Amino acid sequence: MILIIDFGSQFNQLIARRVREHEVYCQVEPAGFGIDKIKALKPEGIILSGGPSSIYEENSPTIDADIFKLGIPILGICYGMQFMVHTLGGKIARSSKREYGFATLNISDEQNLFSGMDSSLQCWMSHGDSTESLPGTFTVTASTQNTPIAAIADTKNNFYGLQFHPEVEHTHQGKEMIRNFIIDICHCEKNWNMESFAHTAVQEIKDAVQDKKVIMGLSGGVDSSVAALLIHKAIGKNLHCIFVDNGLLRKNEKEDLQESLTTHLDLNIKFVDARKIFLDALEGVTDPEVKRKEIGRLFIEVFDAEAKKIEGADFLGQGTLYPDIIESKSAFGGPTSIIKSHHNVGGLPEKMKLKLIEPLQLLFKDEVRQLGLELGLNEDLVWRQPFPGPGLAIRIMGEVSEKRLNILKEADALILEEIRAAGLYRKLWQSFAVLLPIKSVGVMGDKRTYDSCIAIRAVNSIDAMTADWARLPHELLARMSNRIINEVDGVNRVVFDITSKPPGTIEWE
Ligand SMILES: Nc1ncnc2c1ncn2[C@@H]1O[C@H](COP(=O)(O)OP(=O)(O)OP(=O)(O)O)[C@@H](O)[C@H]1O
Ligand SMILES: O=c1[nH]c(=O)c2[nH+]cn([C@@H]3O[C@H](COP(=O)(O)O)[C@@H](O)[C@H]3O)c2[nH]1
Numbered sequence: 233m234i235l236i237i238d239f240g241s242q243f244n245q246l247i248a249r250r251v252r253e254h255e256v257y258c259q260v261e262p263a264g265f266g267i268d269k270i271k272a273l274k275p276e277g278i279i280l281s282g283g284p285s286s287i288y289e290e291n292s293p294t295i296d297a298d299i300f301k302l303g304i305p306i307l308g309i310c311y312g313m314q315f316m317v318h319t320l321g322g323k324i325a326r327s328s329k330r331e332y333g334f335a336t337l338n339i340s341d342e343q344n345l346f347s348g349m350d351s352s353l354q355c356w357m358s359h360g361d362s363t364e365s366l367p368g369t370f371t372v373t374a375s376t377q378n379t380p381i382a383a384i385a386d387t388k389n390n391f392y393g394l395q396f397h398p399e400v401e402h403t404h405q406g407k408e409m410i411r412n413f414i415i416d417i418c419h420c421e422k423n424w425n426m427e428s429f430a431h432t433a434v435q436e437i438k439d440a441v442q443d444k445k446v447i448m449g450l451s452g453g454v455d456s457s458v459a460a461l462l463i464h465k466a467i468g469k470n471l472h473c474i475f476v477d478n479g480l481l482r483k484n485e486k487e488d489l490q491e492s493l494t495t496h497l498d499l500n501i502k503f504v505d506a507r508k509i510f511l512d513a514l515e516g517v518t519d520p521e522v523k524r525k526e527i528g529r530l531f532i533e534v535f536d537a538e539a540k541k542i543e544g545a546d547f548l549g550q551g552t553l554y555p556d557i558i559e560s561k562s563a564f565g566g567p568t569s570i571i572k573s574h575h576n577v578g579g580l581p582e583k584m585k586l587k588l589i590e591p592l593q594l595l596f597k598d599e600v601r602q603l604g605l606e607l608g609l610n611e612d613l614v615w616r617q618p619f620p621g622p623g624l625a626i627r628i629m630g631e632v633s634e635k636r637l638n639i640l641k642e643a644d645a646l647i648l649e650e651i652r653a654a655g656l657y658r659k660l661w662q663s664f665a666v667l668l669p670i671k672s673v674g675v676m677g678d679k680r681t682y683d684s685c686i687a688i689r690a691v692n693s694i695d696a697m698t699a700d701w702a703r704l705p706h707e708l709l710a711r712m713s714n715r716i717i718n719e720v721d722g723v724n725r726v727v728f729d730i731t732s733k734p735p736g737t738i739e740w741e
């Protein structure tokens with residue numbers, strides 16, 4: 233097995249799934265995990281994750297330095313590499329040349345971790361500290377323009393360090409680097425497989441729920457649909473699905489879903505109209521975190537009210553995935569920083585009566601899609617673009633009002649229509665409109681206008697952990713801009729968002 237030490241990276245479960253992809257079992261444990269426990273696990277290799285801290289800060293996360301005496305191969309990623317260098321006697325310092333996003337990696341030693349790689353490839357960086365000097369036993373194996381020491385190796389001890397993130401999709405051949413480490417360097421056996429996941433999950437749900445009932449938040453998105461199918465397999469008619477119309481849905485969404493969910497899923501589904509309570513509560517709210525927490529609280533209020541109507545409904549099912557958790561809070565005791573409170577995790581009220589059933593909480597979207605296909609979920613549901621639970625509220629910068637919601641709904645519908653017509657819907661991770669909190673001056677029909685601005689957001693991603701803005705054809709952008717300004721009252725300007733994640737996030741709030 234491979235042991236992954238969590239130094240608080242947004243990407244630590246992504247490292248885990250990269251290992252799973254090569255059919256090798258792995259376990260993520262927090263910083264400070266004791267040396268005796270490590271020895272007891274008998275790992276074939278250890279991966280030290282990245283993290284938000286700097287090694288020279290007080291209380292930055294650590295792991296017993298004796299791991300370097302165990303004779304086990306160790307791979308340090310970003311902060312993990314910095315920890316290794318610092319602990320073994322090298323020097324790390326804040327660099328004036330920070331790097332976030334793409335960089336070109338030039339490999340000088342095409343062996344071991346880099347065996348079979350191109351000598352120059354694209355990597356993904358997210359760091360402000362850099363290695364200034366190395367411990368004597370290490371050599372530099374790759375560099376980028378801003379980071380001369382971007383990869384290091386001590387081949388005698390099998391210690392490797394990467395300043396960039398091999399686990400993210402945007403690092404080309406990153407998967408192969410991880411394969412080279414776990415298979416060629418650590419000699420792990422391939423014995424973990426995804427097929428058994430569904431089987432184990434169903435059994436775990438059965439054991440937890442027994443003869444009680446589960447209220448399930450069903451949104452029509454792929455996560456909750458797959459989770460509902462799994463829970464249904466486990467407990468059958470004791471599953472009660474609730475679709476909440478929170479007034480923050482897209483144009484015609486409820487009507488479309490009402491039809492598709494009832495035709496494609498053989499489940500007990502109730503549609504609840506909660507538009508008024510959500511919109512009333514959001515009046516005057518402008519802070520993104522307050523919005524998210526308010527929405528999370530109201531979802532639970534609705535689920536609680538529904539649970540009261542059903543005897544024995546002690547559980548709440550949600551299609552929570554790992555990225556929702558990692559951005560919302562310090563997961564698994566690690567020192568992860570809070571990016572935003574996803575309504576279904578960090579937005580939950582502190583005291584909850586219902587106990588959570590979240591069978592997908594360690595998976596990523598593409599794994600869930602694969603699972604959905606295996607469970608026979610309809611392809612249109614499997615390939616729906618994700619839509620966040622707080623809906624259009626986090627795409628309206630500033631206050632959510634009926635009037636601003638209507639502007640956004642119209643603009644968003646036009647964007648989706650054009651994206652579909654261009655045959656890009658499935659290729660893009662998400663494509664949508666954002667309503668900005670600014671007005672600008674324009675001229676329409678010889679008259680001065682002073683109206684709102686819409687931003688078009690379109691991104692490519694595999695798992696939402698990193699994303700790149702989609703290079704949409706200029707003609708398509710022109711058509712969308714034209715139609716939005718001509719057809720949506722109250723908009724006189726359209727801009728296109730060219731920010732990747734990191735440093736941006738996919739949603740604007
Ligand atoms: N309108 C809704 N009604 C009921 N439950 C909801 C609603 N929106 C979100 N949820 C719950 O919150 C969870 C998280 O939402 P999220 O958007 O991440 O997942 P999803 O909607 O199932 O899938 P997707 O990410 O593809 O949109 C859902 O899995 C579901 O349990
Ligand atoms: O159900 C959800 N509840 C939330 O509170 C939430 N916030 C973001 N998202 C979706 O998660 C993915 C990553 O989004 P960000 O890059 O904006 O963090 C993207 O796919 C977002 O649409 C949410 N989904």
Ligand SMILES: NC(=O)CC[C@H](N)C(=O)O
Pocket residue numbers: 241281282283284285286309310311312358359360361362
């Ligand atoms: N992503 C990381 O691990 C960052 C490590 C460290 N905080 C830096 O900025 O260099």
Ligand SMILES: [Mg+2]
Pocket residue numbers: 451453618619620621
């Ligand atoms: Mg959704």
